[in-house]
Amino acid sequence: MPADAPSKLQTSAPVIDPTPYWTIVEERFGIPPSTFADYTLVQPGKKKVYIVPRDHAPPTRPEPHTIGMPFMRVKMKYPKLTTVAAMQFGPAATRNVVPANREQADAYLTREPFNPSPDQLDTCTGRGYVLIRYQSWILGVGFFDPDDGEHGTVRSMFPKSRVRPLDD
16 A cells, blocks of 8 residues: 555545444445455545545545445435445345345336245345345345235335346
């Protein structure tokens, strides 16, 4: 890491203690904090924290408009991983992962709710955010409500701007 990397990063966006956020991700999804050993978090605004490689040294010119990848929305009752963070780090998850079939993946990608079967809920710990996996890919984040439907309902949190069904 360049000797001046942390100070350059700090002047671009406030570097924050990542521990509470790593803890949220570990408790909900079983992703160990060691997954993030090469990263730190910055919080340039109130709504989101961004993940940045520890050795990142942003340029002084032109001044960056943003630093890092959106990691978590924090101005919510329950902080939520962003879709890109789920895609990047979700493969390390061991809890609250719903393996979707083709029809459910299509529903998720078009922002429609779907009803998982009991065997799809093996790693789920209850109401809250879940990661949606189709085949070997993490598609993003959903919200599981165990009290809605026969075995619960997963509501898609997929970004509206990315909505599209799977290609055949």
